Amino acid sequence: MNHIPVLVAEVIDLLNLRKGGIYVDCTLGAGGHTFAILNACERCFVIGLDVDPDALILAKERLSVYERSGKVKILRRSYTQLSSTLKETGIEEVDGIIADLGISSMNVDTSLRGFSFTKEGPLDMRMDPSSEKTAWEVVNKYPEEKLERVIKEYGEERFARRIAREIVKSRPINTTLELVDVISKAIPFSKRRKRKRHFATKTFQAIRIEVNSELENLKKLLIQAENSLKTGGRLAIISFHSLEDRIVKNHFRSSEKLRVITKKPVVPTEEERKMNPRSRSAKLRVAERI
Ligand SMILES: C[S@@+](CC[C@H](N)C(=O)[O-])C[C@H]1O[C@@H](n2cnc3c(N)ncnc32)[C@H](O)[C@@H]1O
Numbered sequence: 523m524n525h526i527p528v529l530v531a532e533v534i535d536l537l538n539l540r541k542g543g544i545y546v547d548c549t550l551g552a553g554g555h556t557f558a559i560l561n562a563c564e565r566c567f568v569i570g571l572d573v574d575p576d577a578l579i580l581a582k583e584r585l586s587v588y589e590r591s592g593k594v595k596i597l598r599r600s601y602t603q604l605s606s607t608l609k610e611t612g613i614e615e616v617d618g619i620i621a622d623l624g625i626s627s628m629n630v631d632t633s634l635r636g637f638s639f640t641k642e643g644p645l646d647m648r649m650d651p652s653s654e655k656t657a658w659e660v661v662n663k664y665p666e667e668k669l670e671r672v673i674k675e676y677g678e679e680r681f682a683r684r685i686a687r688e689i690v691k692s693r694p695i696n697t698t699l700e701l702v703d704v705i706s707k708a709i710p711f712s713k714r715r716k717r718k719r720h721f722a723t724k725t726f727q728a729i730r731i732e733v734n735s736e737l738e739n740l741k742k743l744l745i746q747a748e749n750s751l752k753t754g755g756r757l758a759i760i761s762f763h764s765l766e767d768r769i770v771k772n773h774f775r776s777s778e779k780l781r782v783i784t785k786k787p788v789v790p791t792e793e794e795r796k797m798n799p800r801s802r803s804a805k806l807r808v809a810e811r812i
Protein backbone atom coordinates (compact mmCIF):
# COMPACT_ATOMS: atom_id res chain seq x y z
CA MET A 523 0.00 0.00 0.00
CA ASN A 524 1.21 3.48 -0.76
CA HIS A 525 1.93 5.64 2.26
CA ILE A 526 -0.88 8.01 3.32
CA PRO A 527 0.68 11.13 4.86
CA VAL A 528 -0.61 12.03 8.33
CA LEU A 529 -1.76 15.38 9.73
CA VAL A 530 -1.14 17.10 6.39
CA ALA A 531 -3.57 20.01 6.81
CA GLU A 532 -2.28 20.64 10.33
CA VAL A 533 1.35 20.64 9.18
CA ILE A 534 0.61 23.06 6.35
CA ASP A 535 -1.30 25.34 8.68
CA LEU A 536 1.28 25.33 11.48
CA LEU A 537 4.35 25.69 9.25
CA ASN A 538 3.08 29.18 8.39
CA LEU A 539 4.30 28.85 4.80
CA ARG A 540 5.93 31.95 3.35
CA LYS A 541 5.76 32.88 -0.32
CA GLY A 542 9.10 31.97 -1.93
CA GLY A 543 10.21 30.16 1.23
CA ILE A 544 12.76 27.37 1.50
CA TYR A 545 11.73 24.22 3.38
CA VAL A 546 13.32 20.91 4.33
CA ASP A 547 11.40 17.65 4.48
CA CYS A 548 13.74 15.50 6.57
CA THR A 549 11.80 12.28 6.01
CA LEU A 550 10.61 12.55 2.43
CA GLY A 551 9.15 9.01 2.25
CA ALA A 552 6.68 8.87 -0.63
CA GLY A 553 6.68 12.67 -0.75
CA GLY A 554 3.24 13.32 0.77
CA HIS A 555 4.15 16.29 2.96
CA THR A 556 6.47 17.84 0.37
CA PHE A 557 3.77 17.54 -2.28
CA ALA A 558 1.33 19.34 0.01
CA ILE A 559 3.83 22.12 0.80
CA LEU A 560 4.57 22.71 -2.88
CA ASN A 561 0.86 22.69 -3.70
CA ALA A 562 0.05 25.20 -0.98
CA CYS A 563 2.98 27.54 -1.30
CA GLU A 564 3.72 29.96 -4.10
CA ARG A 565 7.32 29.88 -5.41
CA CYS A 566 8.50 27.66 -2.55
CA PHE A 567 11.47 25.31 -2.74
CA VAL A 568 11.82 22.05 -0.80
CA ILE A 569 14.86 19.93 -0.08
CA GLY A 570 13.69 16.36 0.57
CA LEU A 571 15.91 13.88 2.41
CA ASP A 572 15.52 10.16 2.96
CA VAL A 573 17.85 7.23 3.56
CA ASP A 574 15.59 4.66 1.93
CA PRO A 575 16.15 4.27 -1.83
CA ASP A 576 12.75 2.56 -2.29
CA ALA A 577 10.99 5.58 -0.78
CA LEU A 578 12.95 7.93 -2.99
CA ILE A 579 11.74 6.14 -6.14
CA LEU A 580 8.13 6.78 -5.07
CA ALA A 581 8.88 10.38 -4.08
CA LYS A 582 10.54 11.07 -7.43
CA GLU A 583 7.48 9.73 -9.23
CA ARG A 584 5.04 11.78 -7.19
CA LEU A 585 7.11 14.95 -7.36
CA SER A 586 8.33 14.63 -10.96
CA VAL A 587 6.64 17.82 -12.15
CA TYR A 588 8.07 19.82 -9.28
CA GLU A 589 11.50 18.24 -9.70
CA ARG A 590 11.57 19.15 -13.39
CA SER A 591 10.71 22.75 -12.62
CA GLY A 592 13.45 22.92 -9.96
CA LYS A 593 11.08 23.34 -7.02
CA VAL A 594 12.34 20.29 -5.17
CA LYS A 595 15.76 18.76 -4.66
CA ILE A 596 15.67 15.12 -3.62
CA LEU A 597 18.69 13.69 -1.84
CA ARG A 598 19.50 10.26 -0.43
CA ARG A 599 20.80 11.54 2.86
CA SER A 600 20.20 11.13 6.58
CA TYR A 601 18.60 14.02 8.41
CA THR A 602 21.49 13.77 10.84
CA GLN A 603 23.46 15.47 8.05
CA LEU A 604 21.03 18.37 7.79
CA SER A 605 23.57 21.15 8.53
CA SER A 606 26.23 19.84 6.15
CA THR A 607 23.64 19.24 3.43
CA LEU A 608 22.40 22.83 3.63
CA LYS A 609 25.95 24.14 3.58
CA GLU A 610 26.77 22.06 0.53
CA THR A 611 23.59 23.32 -1.20
CA GLY A 612 24.65 26.91 -0.50
CA ILE A 613 21.69 27.60 1.78
CA GLU A 614 22.33 29.34 5.07
CA GLU A 615 18.93 29.23 6.74
CA VAL A 616 15.49 27.91 5.90
CA ASP A 617 11.89 28.97 6.55
CA GLY A 618 10.65 25.65 7.86
CA ILE A 619 11.54 22.05 8.59
CA ILE A 620 9.31 19.00 8.82
CA ALA A 621 10.19 15.52 10.08
CA ASP A 622 7.58 12.77 9.99
CA LEU A 623 9.28 10.09 12.06
CA GLY A 624 8.52 6.41 12.15
CA ILE A 625 8.16 3.92 9.41
CA SER A 626 6.48 4.14 6.04
CA SER A 627 3.64 1.82 5.02
CA MET A 628 5.77 0.64 2.10
CA ASN A 629 8.37 -0.68 4.54
CA VAL A 630 5.82 -2.47 6.71
CA ASP A 631 4.23 -4.02 3.64
CA THR A 632 7.46 -5.24 2.05
CA SER A 633 8.25 -8.47 3.88
CA LEU A 634 11.84 -8.43 2.56
CA ARG A 635 12.73 -5.46 4.77
CA GLY A 636 11.88 -7.46 7.90
CA PHE A 637 9.79 -4.80 9.70
CA SER A 638 6.58 -6.82 9.86
CA PHE A 639 5.72 -9.35 12.54
CA THR A 640 2.88 -10.74 10.43
CA LYS A 641 4.95 -11.56 7.34
CA GLU A 642 7.88 -13.89 6.97
CA GLY A 643 11.08 -12.00 6.16
CA PRO A 644 14.76 -11.71 7.04
CA LEU A 645 15.69 -10.04 10.35
CA ASP A 646 16.75 -6.77 8.75
CA MET A 647 14.76 -3.65 9.81
CA ARG A 648 17.28 -1.15 8.41
CA MET A 649 15.71 2.04 7.11
CA ASP A 650 18.99 2.68 5.31
CA PRO A 651 19.88 -0.59 3.57
CA SER A 652 23.52 0.49 3.28
CA SER A 653 24.01 0.78 7.05
CA GLU A 654 25.81 -2.02 8.85
CA LYS A 655 23.73 -3.08 11.82
CA THR A 656 20.73 -5.33 11.13
CA ALA A 657 18.07 -6.80 13.41
CA TRP A 658 19.80 -10.18 12.96
CA GLU A 659 22.87 -8.84 14.71
CA VAL A 660 20.85 -7.38 17.60
CA VAL A 661 18.84 -10.59 18.04
CA ASN A 662 21.69 -13.04 17.62
CA LYS A 663 24.78 -11.23 18.89
CA TYR A 664 23.78 -8.90 21.73
CA PRO A 665 24.52 -10.15 25.25
CA GLU A 666 21.34 -11.01 27.17
CA GLU A 667 21.49 -7.99 29.50
CA LYS A 668 21.94 -5.54 26.60
CA LEU A 669 19.06 -7.13 24.71
CA GLU A 670 16.86 -6.91 27.80
CA ARG A 671 17.72 -3.22 28.20
CA VAL A 672 16.86 -2.48 24.57
CA ILE A 673 13.50 -4.30 24.78
CA LYS A 674 12.65 -2.69 28.11
CA GLU A 675 13.70 0.88 27.30
CA TYR A 676 12.74 1.17 23.65
CA GLY A 677 9.78 -1.21 23.71
CA GLU A 678 8.53 -0.40 27.25
CA GLU A 679 7.90 -4.15 27.40
CA ARG A 680 7.27 -5.55 30.89
CA PHE A 681 8.34 -9.05 29.86
CA ALA A 682 11.70 -7.80 28.52
CA ARG A 683 13.74 -10.09 30.77
CA ARG A 684 11.83 -13.22 29.80
CA ILE A 685 11.91 -12.30 26.10
CA ALA A 686 15.67 -11.63 26.16
CA ARG A 687 16.27 -14.94 27.94
CA GLU A 688 14.11 -16.86 25.45
CA ILE A 689 15.84 -15.19 22.49
CA VAL A 690 19.30 -16.13 23.77
CA LYS A 691 18.12 -19.73 24.40
CA SER A 692 16.68 -20.02 20.87
CA ARG A 693 19.64 -18.66 18.86
CA PRO A 694 20.17 -18.63 15.95
CA ILE A 695 16.92 -16.89 14.99
CA ASN A 696 16.86 -16.05 11.30
CA THR A 697 13.43 -14.74 10.33
CA THR A 698 10.71 -12.40 11.57
CA LEU A 699 8.21 -15.20 12.19
CA GLU A 700 10.80 -17.28 14.07
CA LEU A 701 11.29 -14.25 16.32
CA VAL A 702 7.51 -13.88 16.81
CA ASP A 703 7.38 -17.54 17.85
CA VAL A 704 10.16 -17.01 20.42
CA ILE A 705 8.40 -13.90 21.83
CA SER A 706 5.16 -15.86 22.12
CA LYS A 707 6.93 -18.45 24.30
CA ALA A 708 8.17 -15.73 26.65
CA ILE A 709 4.84 -13.94 27.27
CA PRO A 710 2.24 -15.93 29.21
CA PHE A 711 -0.78 -16.85 27.06
CA SER A 712 -3.27 -15.02 29.30
CA LYS A 713 -1.23 -11.79 29.05
CA ARG A 714 -0.78 -12.15 25.31
CA ARG A 715 -4.53 -12.46 24.83
CA LYS A 716 -5.28 -9.35 26.87
CA ARG A 717 -3.08 -7.05 24.78
CA LYS A 718 -4.82 -4.58 22.49
CA ARG A 719 -2.01 -4.77 19.98
CA HIS A 720 -0.08 -7.77 18.67
CA PHE A 721 2.13 -9.19 21.44
CA ALA A 722 5.28 -8.78 19.31
CA THR A 723 4.68 -5.05 18.61
CA LYS A 724 6.79 -3.72 21.48
CA THR A 725 9.77 -6.02 20.90
CA PHE A 726 9.80 -5.31 17.17
CA GLN A 727 9.60 -1.56 17.85
CA ALA A 728 12.50 -1.79 20.31
CA ILE A 729 14.74 -3.70 17.90
CA ARG A 730 13.88 -1.30 15.06
CA ILE A 731 14.79 1.72 17.22
CA GLU A 732 18.09 0.10 18.16
CA VAL A 733 18.97 -0.93 14.59
CA ASN A 734 18.33 2.58 13.24
CA SER A 735 19.61 4.58 16.27
CA GLU A 736 16.30 6.42 16.03
CA LEU A 737 16.41 8.29 19.34
CA GLU A 738 20.04 9.39 19.01
CA ASN A 739 19.32 10.54 15.45
CA LEU A 740 16.28 12.52 16.59
CA LYS A 741 18.38 14.36 19.19
CA LYS A 742 20.98 15.21 16.53
CA LEU A 743 18.25 16.43 14.20
CA LEU A 744 16.65 18.73 16.79
CA ILE A 745 19.92 20.56 17.45
CA GLN A 746 20.77 20.96 13.78
CA ALA A 747 17.21 21.95 12.87
CA GLU A 748 16.95 24.82 15.36
CA ASN A 749 20.30 26.14 14.13
CA SER A 750 19.17 25.99 10.51
CA LEU A 751 16.01 28.06 10.86
CA LYS A 752 15.57 31.75 10.10
CA THR A 753 14.00 33.85 12.83
CA GLY A 754 10.30 33.05 12.72
CA GLY A 755 10.98 29.79 10.84
CA ARG A 756 9.13 26.76 12.13
CA LEU A 757 10.05 23.21 13.00
CA ALA A 758 7.30 20.56 12.85
CA ILE A 759 7.89 17.06 14.17
CA ILE A 760 5.44 14.17 13.93
CA SER A 761 6.25 11.30 16.27
CA PHE A 762 4.65 7.92 16.73
CA HIS A 763 5.64 6.76 20.19
CA SER A 764 6.02 8.24 23.62
CA LEU A 765 9.83 8.05 23.73
CA GLU A 766 10.17 10.20 20.61
CA ASP A 767 7.45 12.59 21.72
CA ARG A 768 9.13 13.08 25.10
CA ILE A 769 12.45 13.95 23.45
CA VAL A 770 10.74 16.50 21.17
CA LYS A 771 8.67 18.01 23.99
CA ASN A 772 11.66 18.36 26.32
CA HIS A 773 13.88 19.81 23.63
CA PHE A 774 11.28 22.39 22.58
CA ARG A 775 10.70 23.42 26.21
CA SER A 776 14.34 23.71 27.21
CA SER A 777 15.75 25.28 24.04
CA GLU A 778 16.67 28.93 24.27
CA LYS A 779 16.33 29.25 20.51
CA LEU A 780 12.76 28.04 20.18
CA ARG A 781 9.28 29.19 21.18
CA VAL A 782 6.70 26.44 21.54
CA ILE A 783 3.72 26.91 19.20
CA THR A 784 1.74 23.79 20.15
CA LYS A 785 1.33 23.76 23.93
CA LYS A 786 -0.20 20.32 23.57
CA PRO A 787 0.56 17.93 20.74
CA VAL A 788 -1.80 18.08 17.77
CA VAL A 789 -3.38 14.68 17.08
CA PRO A 790 -5.39 13.39 14.12
CA THR A 791 -9.12 13.98 13.97
CA GLU A 792 -11.48 11.05 14.45
CA GLU A 793 -12.11 11.14 10.71
CA GLU A 794 -8.41 10.82 9.88
CA ARG A 795 -7.98 8.00 12.41
CA LYS A 796 -10.78 6.06 10.77
CA MET A 797 -9.52 6.69 7.27
CA ASN A 798 -5.88 5.93 8.13
CA PRO A 799 -5.47 3.70 11.21
CA ARG A 800 -1.66 4.18 11.05
CA SER A 801 -2.26 7.81 12.07
CA ARG A 802 -3.72 6.81 15.45
CA SER A 803 -0.58 7.31 17.51
CA ALA A 804 0.70 10.37 15.62
CA LYS A 805 1.55 13.51 17.60
CA LEU A 806 2.59 16.77 15.98
CA ARG A 807 4.60 19.39 17.85
CA VAL A 808 5.68 22.69 16.36
CA ALA A 809 8.16 25.31 17.57
CA GLU A 810 9.37 28.61 16.13
CA ARG A 811 12.88 29.98 15.96
CA ILE A 812 13.25 33.16 18.01
C1 LIG B 1 6.79 8.01 8.07
S1 LIG B 1 7.84 7.99 6.71
C2 LIG B 1 7.64 9.55 5.96
C3 LIG B 1 6.46 9.64 5.05
C4 LIG B 1 6.34 10.94 4.28
N1 LIG B 1 6.10 12.08 5.15
C5 LIG B 1 5.22 10.86 3.25
O1 LIG B 1 4.27 11.66 3.34
O2 LIG B 1 5.27 9.99 2.39
C6 LIG B 1 9.39 8.14 7.46
C7 LIG B 1 10.55 8.14 6.48
O3 LIG B 1 11.72 8.56 7.19
C8 LIG B 1 12.82 7.92 6.61
N2 LIG B 1 13.95 7.99 7.55
C9 LIG B 1 14.18 7.27 8.66
N3 LIG B 1 15.33 7.62 9.24
C10 LIG B 1 15.84 8.63 8.48
C11 LIG B 1 17.01 9.42 8.57
N4 LIG B 1 17.90 9.28 9.57
N5 LIG B 1 17.22 10.36 7.62
C12 LIG B 1 16.33 10.55 6.60
N6 LIG B 1 15.20 9.81 6.47
C13 LIG B 1 14.96 8.87 7.40
C14 LIG B 1 12.31 6.52 6.35
O4 LIG B 1 13.10 5.89 5.37
C15 LIG B 1 10.88 6.78 5.88
O5 LIG B 1 10.80 6.84 4.48
